[in-house]
Amino acid sequence: MALQKVCLISELEPGEVRRIDSPPIAVFNVEGALLAISDICTHAEASLSEGQVDGQTVECPLHGACFDLRTGEALTPPATEPVQTFAVVLQDDNVYVQVDESR
Numbered sequence: 129m130a131l132q133k134v135c136l137i138s139e140l141e142p143g144e145v146r147r148i149d150s151p152p153i154a155v156f157n158v159e160g161a162l163l164a165i166s167d168i169c170t171h172a173e174a175s176l177s178e179g180q181v182d183g184q185t186v187e188c189p190l191h192g193a194c195f196d197l198r199t200g201e202a203l204t205p206p207a208t209e210p211v212q213t214f215a216v217v218l219q220d221d222n223v224y225v226q227v228d229e230s231r
């Protein structure tokens with residue numbers, strides 16, 4: 129496991145999202161809780177960080193599948209496979225995600 133820096137804690141206010149490219153991961157601030165999922169929809173190639181957040185879910189901007197930000201579960205079609213979730217670590221004013229480099 130390795131820590132990948134996302135941004136400063138101050139750059140991720142409630143209601144905001146930050147994305148890293150490699151691997152593509154989106155970190156959402158949902159009312160103070162930082163939740164990280166794979167940024168790529170499991171239905172096709174769309175960036176979930178560009179989706180609409182509603183409560184604990186995000187809606188894919190391309191075809192509207194909804195994913196649970198806590199579990200990655202695909203809640204509505206057309207997506208059926210969950211997105212991967214990642215642990216978020218706060219350290220020295222920075223937000224990190226825990227990435228398994230062996231994948």
Ligand code: FES
Nearest residue numbers: 169171172188191
């Ligand atoms: S690409 Fe996300 S629902 Fe189709």
